[in-house]
Amino acid sequence: MNQSAVAPVGVLLVNLGTPDAPEPEAVRRYLAQFLSDPRVVELPKLFWQPLLRGVVLPLRAKKSAAAYAAVWEKETNESPLRSVTRAQAESLAERLGASPIIVDFAMRYGAPSLQAGLTGLMSRGCERILIMPLYPQYAAATTATAFDAVARVLSDMRRQPTLRFLPPYFDDPAYIDALAGSLRAGVAALDFEPEVILASFHGLPQAQIDAGDPYMAQCETSWRLLREAMGLSERQLRLSFQSRFGRAKWIEPFTANVVAELVRDGVKRLVVVTPGFSADCLETIEEIGVETRDAFLQAGGDKFARIPCLNSGEEGMRLLETLARRELAGWA
Numbered sequence: 175m176n177q178s179a180v181a182p183v184g185v186l187l188v189n190l191g192t193p194d195a196p197e198p199e200a201v202r203r204y205l206a207q208f209l210s211d212p213r214v215v216e217l218p219k220l221f222w223q224p225l226l227r228g229v230v231l232p233l234r235a236k237k238s239a240a241a242y243a244a245v246w247e248k249e250t251n252e253s254p255l256r257s258v259t260r261a262q263a264e265s266l267a268e269r270l271g272a273s274p275i276i277v278d279f280a281m282r283y284g285a286p287s288l289q290a291g292l293t294g295l296m297s298r299g300c301e302r303i304l305i306m307p308l309y310p311q312y313a314a315a316t317t318a319t320a321f322d323a324v325a326r327v328l329s330d331m332r333r334q335p336t337l338r339f340l341p342p343y344f345d346d347p348a349y350i351d352a353l354a355g356s357l358r359a360g361v362a363a364l365d366f367e368p369e370v371i372l373a374s375f376h377g378l379p380q381a382q383i384d385a386g387d388p389y390m391a392q393c394e395t396s397w398r399l400l401r402e403a404m405g406l407s408e409r410q411l412r413l414s415f416q417s418r419f420g421r422a423k424w425i426e427p428f429t430a431n432v433v434a435e436l437v438r439d440g441v442k443r444l445v446v447v448t449p450g451f452s453a454d455c456l457e458t459i460e461e462i463g464v465e466t467r468d469a470f471l472q473a474g475g476d477k478f479a480r481i482p483c484l485n486s487g488e489e490g491m492r493l494l495e496t497l498a499r500r501e502l503a504g505w506a
Contacts, residue, residue, distance in 0.1 A: 182274040183506045184300030184335070185498055186291045187263050188307045188320050189453060191283030192253040196242035202235035208283045213319040216382065238456075245459045256281070258453035259308070261486035262494060269495045275506050276300055282320050289327045292335070302336045304501050306494070308452035310349055311396060312342035313378060313389035340501055344392040345399060352484055352493040353396075353449050354403040359489075360481035361445060368445040368479070370412060370436055372429070373397050374462060375450040377415035380423040390425050396449055412436075416466075417457050429462075433470050443477040444470055452490070454483045 193204035209215055209226055247257055259279045267277035276298055280291030295303055305324060309316045321339065328334050343349045361368065375393045383390050397413045404411060416429040429446075436444060446466060448458045463480040470478050484490025 180274050181301045182276050182299050183502065184295035184298075184303035185266065185270075185275060185277045185502070186288075186295060186303060186305050187259060187266070187277070187279040187494075188288065188291075188305060189255060189259045189279070189281055190316065190455075191281040192255045192455075193239075193242060193284060195251075196239055196246040196253075198235045198239045201239040201242060202231050204284050205231055205234060205238065211283075211315075211319055213322065214315045216379070241456055241460050244464070245456060253455070254459060255453050255455040258455075258483075258485050262308075262453065262491070265486050265491045266494050266498060269491060270498065270506075275502070282316075282323060288320070288323045292324065292327050296335055300335060302338075302505050304338045304340065304498065304505070306340040306498065306501075309450075310342065310452070311344045311375070311389050311392040311450055312387075314382065314387050315378065317342065338501055338505075340497060342392060343497060344396045346497070348493050348496040350396070350399045350403050352489040353400050353447075356484055356487065356489045357400070357404065357447055357481055360447075360479075364445070364477075364479050366443050366477040366479075368477075369441045369443045370410060371406070371445045371447060372412045372414055372432060372436075373400065374414050374416045374429045374446055374448050374466075376417050376457065377424045377428070379420075380425055383425055393450060400449060416461060429466060430469065433466055434473060437470060437473040437475055442475055444475055445479045445481060447481040448483060451483045453485055458483055 191204065191208060193200040206226070209230065210223070212219070215222055242253060245254055246252075247254060250257055259281075263277050263279040267275070270277065276295060278291050278295055280286050280288045282288060292303065305320070307317050307320045324337070357371070361371075378387065378389050394413065397411070401408065401411045412432055414427050414429040414432040415425050418424045418428065433444070446462050448462060451458050458480070467478045467480065484493065
């Protein structure tokens with residue numbers, strides 16, 4: 175068959191999302207969409223929506239807008255998450271080369287939307303599309319809700335594409351190798367040697383874990399495999415969870431509590447890595463790089479460093495290329 179007659183294959187990178195501007199109204203729209211997802215907040219709608227609209231959004235939008243403003247990329251006028259995800263898509267397209275593959279990106283919440291991503295690839299002739307949620311560890315509030323959204327988009331289509339979904343890669347050797355390589359390079363570039371490295375993952379409500387979500391167990395597996403790859407003990411590479419929201423019980427240990435404990439134990443030099451995030455965002459740059467750093471130093475620590483996420487660097491892109499080529503086998 176003539177290669178020019180072969181329909182292109184689409185690859186769609188998917189991340190969580192971002193507001194369109196670091197302003198209260200834009201953040202309010204984004205948070206309203208995000209926190210209205212029943213996969214994210216598992217409360218009865220009749221109870222949660224009045225609380226969300228009347229209390230949470232008015233209080234949280236202004237504070238979150240200020241945090242976004244602190245990390246906003248003024249040159250491109252977008253959040254770091256969107257910039258990084260775009261760079262990942264562009265780099266992956268180059269790495270996949272001259273094959274009939276078209277790579278794009280989308281956000282579960284905010285823009286560019288999943289609907290825009292899917293219909294855009296289809297309009298360019300893609301009849302087969304690989305969806306790549308950039309969440310190493312599976313959670314219903316991240317991976318599953320992306321699947322839900324894709325299904326809703328397809329439900330309105332008369333002619334649907336054939337889809338494949340990237341599975342969670344929390345224990346994939348390519349993922350662990352990328353984390354270990356990035357962590358080694360990041361630590362080697364510092365002007366100090368850390369006494370402890372803290373692996374901070376995003377938290378989840380404990381009730382979601384109790385209901386059967388495998389997220390916490392997968393984070394613990396990633397942490398164990400990274401320790402083994404680095405040759406570090408549990409004391410040298412600690413585990414924690416960040417980004418609590420609301421009054422419900424969340425999985426532990428909390429990052430803030432572990433940092434305080436380390437200072438009490440006399441630790442003066444700390445490095446934090448965020449293995450569950452594929453791209454730097456508000457939670458890594460501001461929450462870890464500013465809030466956690468300040469708390470550690472003010473409590474008596476001397477040296478602190480945040481290791482960037484894999485982003486679009488060599489280690490991260492080698493991982494995404496490995497995963498994409500594996501999932502595209504037989505298609506392209």
